[in-house]
Amino acid sequence: MIWAVIPAAGRGTRFGGEVPKQYLEVAGQPLIAHALDALLSHPRIAGAMVALSADDTRWPGWSERHGKPVLRCVGGGERADSVLAALRALPSALADDTLVLVHDAARPNLRAQDIDRLIAAASEHAEGAILGAPVRDTLKRADDTRRIAATEPRSALWRAFTPQAFRRDVLTHALEAAARDGVVVTDEAMAVERAGLHPTLVEGREDNLKVTTPADLALADYLLRQR
Numbered sequence: 001m002i003w004a005v006i007p008a009a010g011r012g013t014r015f016g017g018e019v020p021k022q023y024l025e026v027a028g029q030p031l032i033a034h035a036l037d038a039l040l041s042h043p044r045i046a047g048a049m050v051a052l053s054a055d056d057t058r059w060p061g062w063s064e065r066h067g068k069p070v071l072r073c074v075g076g077g078e079r080a081d082s083v084l085a086a087l088r089a090l091p092s093a094l095a096d097d098t099l100v101l102v103h104d105a106a107r108p109n110l111r112a113q114d115i116d117r118l119i120a121a122a123s124e125h126a127e128g129a130i131l132g133a134p135v136r137d138t139l140k141r142a143d144d145t146r147r148i149a150a151t152e153p154r155s156a157l158w159r160a161f162t163p164q165a166f167r168r169d170v171l172t173h174a175l176e177a178a179a180r181d182g183v184v185v186t187d188e189a190m191a192v193e194r195a196g197l198h199p200t201l202v203e204g205r206e207d208n209l210k211v212t213t214p215a216d217l218a219l220a221d222y223l224l225r226q227r
């Protein structure tokens with residue numbers, strides 16, 4: 001059994017504006033709808049749990065999409081808190097080893113082939129798997145005056161995307177440990193790494209972009225209209 005968890009409780013502060021970016025429209029529907037559709041149209045995914053902010057007023061009230069359940073819960077102050085809340089809110093009947101794919105509502109351009117490859121890798125590697133891409137630019141470390149302090153070796157560096165796939169119990173325990181330790185993890189893999197595990201990297205499409213600033217929205221709209 002595979003379920004999706006979609007953290008969608010963010011404020012979009014870097015994006016700006018009144019509307020939380022997960023509700024901004026591209027290619028005819030909100031970002032969150034594209035993310036939900038990408039996951040729930042996949043035959044292996046049985047349902048989705050969406051974490052929303054407690055004061056969310058824009059959730060359209062979907063209870064199902066593609067004939068599959070769309071459940072919701074209240075997220076938290078950090079993205080990791082929202083993911084943990086969603087894991088805890090999943091149907092209790094789901095087995096501990098249920099595979100969970102955590103995917104940002106702000107990443108609308110997820111493709112089925114990437115989901116296929118991620119699921120295959122997570123099914124083969126018990127420590128989980130994440131989509132990502134090798135770094136292709138030269139990386140500079142800046143000093144506090146924005147002068148170049150160093151050039152970082154990039155040969156083994158990857159950018160982490162989502163979905164990130166883990167057993168429900170493994171991810172829940174890892175996120176709970178990070179929270180107990182007061183560590184804010186920026187992705188699920190960071191919590192699992194802290195637990196001593198080594199998730200596998202799966203190279204995914206570079207156009208699986210996260211809409212973070214207004215410039216990203218136009219690109220997302222273009223990409224989605226090309227599909």
Ligand SMILES: Nc1ccn([C@@H]2O[C@H](COP(=O)(O)OP(=O)(O)OP(=O)(O)O)[C@@H](O)[C@H]2O)c(=O)n1
Nearest residue numbers: 007008009010011012013014077078082105106
């Ligand atoms: N407390 C939070 C923070 C973020 N997210 C979600 O995590 C995803 C990736 O986070 P990010 O791009 O940082 O979104 P925001 O936190 O909204 O953006 P910002 O950091 O600019 O405020 C988004 O779908 C966002 O809604 C969440 O569920 N709960």
Ligand SMILES: C[C@](O)(CO)[C@H](O)COP(=O)(O)O
Nearest residue numbers: 079104160161162186187210
């Ligand atoms: C989870 C993530 O999308 C992987 O790159 C990223 O860490 C989210 O960061 P954000 O600052 O919460 O958008």
